[in-house]
Amino acid sequence: MTTVDYDLVIIGAGPAGLTAGLYAARARMNVLLLEKAVPGGQILITDWIENYPGFPEGISGYDLSEKMKRQAEDLGLKIETAEVHSLNLSEKVKQIILKDRTITCKSLIIASGASPRNLGIGEDKFFGKGVSFCATCDGPFFKEKTLVAVGGGDTAVQEAIFLTKFAQKVYLIHRRDELRAAKILQERAFENEKIEIVWDSVVTGVEGFFAVEGVRIKNLKTSEERTLKANGCFIWIGILPNTSFLNDSLKTDAYGFIVADSKMQTSVPGVYAAGDVRDTPLRQIATAVGDAAIAAVSAEHFIESL
Amino acid sequence: MTENIIEIEDDSFEKIVLKSDKPVMVDFWAPWCGPCKAIAPTVEALEKEYGDRMTFAKVNVDENPISPSKFGVQAIPTLIFFKNGEIADQITGMVAKEKLEETIKGVL
Numbered sequence: 001m002t003t004v005d006y007d008l009v010i011i012g013a014g015p016a017g018l019t020a021g022l023y024a025a026r027a028r029m030n031v032l033l034l035e036k037a038v039p040g041g042q043i044l045i046t047d048w049i050e051n052y053p054g055f056p057e058g059i060s061g062y063d064l065s066e067k068m069k070r071q072a073e074d075l076g077l078k079i080e081t082a083e084v085h086s087l088n089l090s091e092k093v094k095q096i097i098l099k100d101r102t103i104t105c106k107s108l109i110i111a112s113g114a115s116p117r118n119l120g121i122g123e124d125k126f127f128g129k130g131v132s133f134c135a136t137c138d139g140p141f142f143k144e145k146t147l148v149a150v151g152g153g154d155t156a157v158q159e160a161i162f163l164t165k166f167a168q169k170v171y172l173i174h175r176r177d178e179l180r181a182a183k184i185l186q187e188r189a190f191e192n193e194k195i196e197i198v199w200d201s202v203v204t205g206v207e208g209f210f211a212v213e214g215v216r217i218k219n220l221k222t223s224e225e226r227t228l229k230a231n232g233c234f235i236w237i238g239i240l241p242n243t244s245f246l247n248d249s250l251k252t253d254a255y256g257f258i259v260a261d262s263k264m265q266t267s268v269p270g271v272y273a274a275g276d277v278r279d280t281p282l283r284q285i286a287t288a289v290g291d292a293a294i295a296a297v298s299a300e301h302f303i304e305s306l
Numbered sequence: 307m308t309e310n311i312i313e314i315e316d317d318s319f320e321k322i323v324l325k326s327d328k329p330v331m332v333d334f335w336a337p338w339c340g341p342c343k344a345i346a347p348t349v350e351a352l353e354k355e356y357g358d359r360m361t362f363a364k365v366n367v368d369e370n371p372i373s374p375s376k377f378g379v380q381a382i383p384t385l386i387f388f389k390n391g392e393i394a395d396q397i398t399g400m401v402a403k404e405k406l407e408e409t410i411k412g413v414l
Contacts, residue, residue: 037402038345038348038402039344047340062343081402081403081404083402129378129380136339136340137339140336140338211380232380
């Protein structure tokens with residue numbers, strides 16, 4: 001093989017990327033981790049994590065990401081801030097095209113994660129003005145205010161409960177007549193006097209002049225529409241994969257999540273996917289780090305076989 | 307936390323930020339905000355590079371509620387760039403070093 005910059009490049013420094021980096025560093029691979037913003041990924045916007053084993057009192061998303069980062073860096077992992085523009089995976093040597101240069105590697109782990117999905121009803125003009133995806137960042141600005149939270153999964157229910165620390169009332173808008181969240185979270189939501197769940201409903205608009213003043217909702221069963229007076233609207237209706245750099249170079253599912261086998265290998269040999277960006281039945285920190293350990297060891301075996 | 311990043315309070319905001327000769331970047335943050343802590347090293351690194359041409363400051367929104375509400379800050383981290391007492395640019399949310407550096411250059 002001609003000169004290649006790295007044995008392994010990892011894209012993304014969330015729990016999956018940092019774990020892959022940890023394993024690769026311990027395997028003494030020549031490895032580089034690329035992160036477009038700051039290490040941590042989505043757990044940075046999670047106020048409290050209590051389903052990751054080893055922290056019986058729970059841990060903040062920031063603290064957990066710092067610990068993961070420190071553990072990997074102490075073992076020699078190099079993390080660089082750079083956004084991947086595109087990939088060229090057609091040759092044996094994989095090319096990663098950045099803004100200012102191209103780097104080459106023998107194998108690649110994509111752990112670029114996912115981002116919160118928008119409602120797509122023009123709410124983006126209120127970003128930073130009451131529309132938010134991050135309760136831990138923005139919740140405390142709404143002391144004694146009324147808020148709307150949208151969604152019915154773990155994130156929506158947990159973060160809606162968190163918002164009641166500040167808000168006097170939180171409407172939880174969910175399009176079905178039952179929640180998907182873990183039962184323990186549902187119990188807490190039902191017991192919380194500040195939470196009013198609005199069933200079978202979707203958000204159709206966000207109203208306000210400078211900032212959010214109301215949220216328009218529609219009942220899907222009766223088609224009745226009304227506006228809830230609210231100062232903020234927090235959206236947790238799922239995620240979309242961060243794969244804009246892929247350009248169809250890998251097989252993905254209908255939603256754009258990368259398809260991988262039980263060794264985390266994608267449709268291109270030597271290219272692996274781990275964590276939320278992968279087509280997987282469950283997206284948790286616990287599953288992301290599991291994916292990543294498998295992907296890193298698979299990459300190591302792949303390089304040895306070259 | 308770098309000592310070169312000035313801690314501003316509601317009382318000192320006008321004097322240090324609005325009446326400054328140099329452009330000022332104000333980082334609205336709070337101790338409970340993970341993303342704020344996550345971007346702090348990026349801000350500190352850029353202070354070392356641009357600190358001679360721009361004042362780098364931060365406001366703890368928990369202890370100083372007036373300044374953020376005056377400038378409509380409802381989300382953190384928010385970085386507001388002031389020039390001659392007026393808002394020249396603004397970034398909300400986690401930001402990569404490259405984007406932040408571009409914004410700083412644009413304001414200077």
